[in-house]
Amino acid sequence: MRRLAAAFAAALLCASGAVAVPEPGPNQAVIDGVDMPKKLSAFGIFRPGTNEPVDTLLPYTLHTPLFSDYAEKHRLIWVPPGQQARIAVDGHIDFPVGSLIVKSFGWPEQDDGRPVETRLLIHRADGWTALPYIWDADGKDATLALAGRRVPVSFKSPDGAAHSIRYAVPNKNQCKECHSKAGAIVPIGPKAANIDFGAALTRPDFARFFAEPPQAAAPIPRWDDPASGSLEQRARAYLDVNCAHCHNPQGSASNSGLFLRWTDPVGVNYGIGKRPTAAGRGSGGMEFAIKPGDPDHSFLIYRLESLEAGIAMPEVGRSTVHKEGAALLRQWIAQMPKDGR
Amino acid sequence: MRVHWFSLAALLAVAAVPAAAKTLHVSADGPDANEKLQEALILAEPGDVVELGAGTWTLTDGLSLDVDNVTVRGAGIKDGEGSVLDFAGQQGAGEGLLVTSDDVYLTDFAVLNTKGDGIKSKGADRIVYHRLRVEWTAGPKETNGAYGIYPVESSDVLIDSVYVRGASDAGIYVGQSKTIVVRDSIAIENVAGIEIENCYDADVHDNVATKNTGGILVFDLPSLPQQGGHNVRVFDNMVHDNSTPNFAPKGNIVASVPTGTGVLVMANSRVEIFDNVLADNGTANVMIVGYRYPYDDAKYQPLPRDIAVWDNEHGKAGFAPAFPGGAGIAAAMGGSIPPVLWDGAGNAVVNDDVGVLSLNLPDISTPQSEAKPSPADLKGEAPAPLPGVTLPASMEARVQ
Numbered sequence: 001m002r003r004l005a006a007a008f009a010a011a012l013l014c015a016s017g018a019v020a021v022p023e024p025g026p027n028q029a030v031i032d033g034v035d036m037p038k039k040l041s042a043f044g045i046f047r048p049g050t051n052e053p054v055d056t057l058l059p060y061t062l063h064t065p066l067f068s069d070y071a072e073k074h075r076l077i078w079v080p081p082g083q084q085a086r087i088a089v090d091g092h093i094d095f096p097v098g099s100l101i102v103k104s105f106g107w108p109e110q111d112d113g114r115p116v117e118t119r120l121l122i123h124r125a126d127g128w129t130a131l132p133y134i135w136d137a138d139g140k141d142a143t144l145a146l147a148g149r150r151v152p153v154s155f156k157s158p159d160g161a162a163h164s165i166r167y168a169v170p171n172k173n174q175c176k177e178c179h180s181k182a183g184a185i186v187p188i189g190p191k192a193a194n195i196d197f198g199a200a201l202t203r204p205d206f207a208r209f210f211a212e213p214p215q216a217a218a219p220i221p222r223w224d225d226p227a228s229g230s231l232e233q234r235a236r237a238y239l240d241v242n243c244a245h246c247h248n249p250q251g252s253a254s255n256s257g258l259f260l261r262w263t264d265p266v267g268v269n270y271g272i273g274k275r276p277t278a279a280g281r282g283s284g285g286m287e288f289a290i291k292p293g294d295p296d297h298s299f300l301i302y303r304l305e306s307l308e309a310g311i312a313m314p315e316v317g318r319s320t321v322h323k324e325g326a327a328l329l330r331q332w333i334a335q336m337p338k339d340g341r
Numbered sequence: 342m343r344v345h346w347f348s349l350a351a352l353l354a355v356a357a358v359p360a361a362a363k364t365l366h367v368s369a370d371g372p373d374a375n376e377k378l379q380e381a382l383i384l385a386e387p388g389d390v391v392e393l394g395a396g397t398w399t400l401t402d403g404l405s406l407d408v409d410n411v412t413v414r415g416a417g418i419k420d421g422e423g424s425v426l427d428f429a430g431q432q433g434a435g436e437g438l439l440v441t442s443d444d445v446y447l448t449d450f451a452v453l454n455t456k457g458d459g460i461k462s463k464g465a466d467r468i469v470y471h472r473l474r475v476e477w478t479a480g481p482k483e484t485n486g487a488y489g490i491y492p493v494e495s496s497d498v499l500i501d502s503v504y505v506r507g508a509s510d511a512g513i514y515v516g517q518s519k520t521i522v523v524r525d526s527i528a529i530e531n532v533a534g535i536e537i538e539n540c541y542d543a544d545v546h547d548n549v550a551t552k553n554t555g556g557i558l559v560f561d562l563p564s565l566p567q568q569g570g571h572n573v574r575v576f577d578n579m580v581h582d583n584s585t586p587n588f589a590p591k592g593n594i595v596a597s598v599p600t601g602t603g604v605l606v607m608a609n610s611r612v613e614i615f616d617n618v619l620a621d622n623g624t625a626n627v628m629i630v631g632y633r634y635p636y637d638d639a640k641y642q643p644l645p646r647d648i649a650v651w652d653n654e655h656g657k658a659g660f661a662p663a664f665p666g667g668a669g670i671a672a673a674m675g676g677s678i679p680p681v682l683w684d685g686a687g688n689a690v691v692n693d694d695v696g697v698l699s700l701n702l703p704d705i706s707t708p709q710s711e712a713k714p715s716p717a718d719l720k721g722e723a724p725a726p727l728p729g730v731t732l733p734a735s736m737e738a739r740v741q
Binding site: 146147148149150166168171172173174176177180183249252254255257267268269273274275276277278279280281282283284285286287288299308309310311315316319 | 375376377378379380382383384401402403405406407431432433434435439441455456457458463464483484485486487488491493494509510514516517562564565566590591592593594634635636637638
């Protein structure tokens with residue numbers, strides 16, 4: 001991913017005025033159309049024959065990102081000319097029709113750091129569409145993989161351990177399993193409380209994308225930065241970002257009655273003393289999702305630390321245990337008073 | 342006005358007929374069968390049929406369907422000649438097939454050995470499960486998936502002529518749904534054969550539930566989006582020899598079902614149990630109980646209310662009661678307890694000509710160890726019978 005990062009830096013440099021002629025933006029007709037182009041290049045998001053994004057898209061990061069097998073992710077936003085995204089009262093971002101959200105996944109040790117896959121969320125007239133693309137072996141373009149695919153990848157996690165996994169590129173329906181609100185596709189990551197534009201905030205064209213910079217009264221802390229929030233706040237940030245896209249009353253896991261949004265009260269429906277509903281062997285023989293003071297008997301931990309289909313949570317998008325994330329949640333549960341409800 | 346209505350009807354008729362419904366045939370052969378099938382399920386348009394070729398499909402990832410009004414049809418459920426989807430090597434997803442769209446018709450295929458649930462449908466209204474087999478082929482094992490056929494949060498559900506075996510929770514599980522028919526199906530060697538949980542208006546009839554831990558369960562549980570289960574009719578079923586030791590992973594509510602349970606009602610109101618053949622269930626042919634666990638949900642109603650039992654044919658029962666203290670009670674009563682067991686909470690009318698044993702625990706917070714078992718007479722006048730469930734004609738037409 002180093003080269004991709006370098007490309008981003010170059011793009012930022014360009015935006016700061018080093019190059020006089022602005023690059024063309026992505027192909028708005030393709031974004032607005034109804035087709036599912038076989039090749040990613042049709043969108044004009046990346047410079048021809050490369051994985052360097054054109055500099056007219058706006059890069060962003062998140063305070064706390066979704067864990068995806070330790071992949072490094074690079075994210076971009078496109079808003080059609082003459083329009084702006086707006087922050088809604090509840091903190092979600094309203095993107096106009098014609099907008100595009102781009103997320104590329106890769107590892108420094110895999111394919112010389114080039115991205116392995118790029119996912120698009122496209123806001124079309126009839127709603128958001130999710131399309132997964134897998135980069136070709138030569139790294140010059142990517143090909144639509146509607147049905148998803150397992151791709152062998154190798155990488156090192158922060159503790160130095162080497163991993164070789166069959167990384168799952170999601171299919172179009174699996175995109176929706178997470179990006180679903182009451183049956184329709186919606187973006188998840190870009191929320192005022194979690195989005196971070198960093199240096200891009202100072203870009204001269206920032207105001208073209210947003211009427212005002214996203215600001216939240218209570219930003220979501222960085223899960224791995226104790227300076228950004230208390231243990232409980234960081235644990236809850238982690239659960240919001242990694243679980244609440246399904247575990248909310250309008251999400252794919254609504255029937256579980258387990259709701260893990262940043263705004264949900266920490267009670268029985270947050271897992272505290274909550275018995276399994278439809279967990280099957282996901283309960284691991286334990287009685288409660290979260291047993292205060294006892295992470296070893298909290299099946300929420302059991303499921304996060306499992307890799308087995310039918311047990312592992314999240315159900316899609318994870319073929320590696322996130323040791324550091326699980327450790328954070330273990331610490332949070334361990335320090336809860338044992339009789340506390 | 343007349344012309345207006347006529348043209349509206351014509352317009353609707355046109356809209357209902359897909360422009361060019363087509364059949365997408367997918368073959369079981371080839372290394373990319375999994376991807377090809379998933380692609381067909383994504384590219385299908387309303388009205389289309391996705392046709393599964395005959396043979397054994399070796400699948401490594403869960404499948405999903407999110408397009409309305411699609412039929413998924415195989416060549417049958419039998420090994421060797423049908424369309425058999427084998428998930429023994431499954432690496433991901435919580436189920437074999439997930440359906441999240443409306444008006445879907447699943448028929449004539451088998452789903453084997455999934456790591457999680459077999460076939461799940463969520464928020465999938467008017468779904469029809471017809472002539473399917475969902476099976477864990479090694480028989481009862483704690484490591485089997487939880488549910489075989491698993492519709493949840495749906496309105497209008499038809500499960501007709503399916504076979505389920507080996508589920509470590511429930512073979513057929515309908516959760517938090519409304520207007521449900523489960524009929525002409527076989528549930529064998531599951532923990533719960535058929536379970537209706539937190540549902541409104543269900544008819545469960547003409548099924549065979551045998552060699553499960555518990556045959557047919559009607560439950561209502563707290564802290565869930567839909568609760569207050571009611572209006573469930575269990576009739577014309579054969580519920581016999583449910584004798585498989587409970588193999589559910591601990592913690593799950595069905596792990597507490599005693600081996601040898603025929604029909605079990607927990608909480609709920611207005612459940613009718615009639616015209617069934619109930620036999621050889623070692624704990625009880627019929628059990629009616631409250632939800633006797635701590636809960637933190639002010640809206641939850643833990644008692645069984647207005648449960649009615651009549652005109653069932655009872656064979657031998659109660660000869661091996663598998664709840665704590667059951668053996669002692671049986672010994673004191675000459676070797677077996679009566680076929681109908683009530684914990685004493687809520688209210689029920691039992692007009693079958695068999696004995697009823699009450700544990701006399703009307704308060705659900707009293708531990709079961711304080712049971713004071715005694716024969717009870719619950720004969721009386723049942724509430725007016727429920728009208729029964731009628732599904733949309735379009736659903737019934739699928740299975741004719």
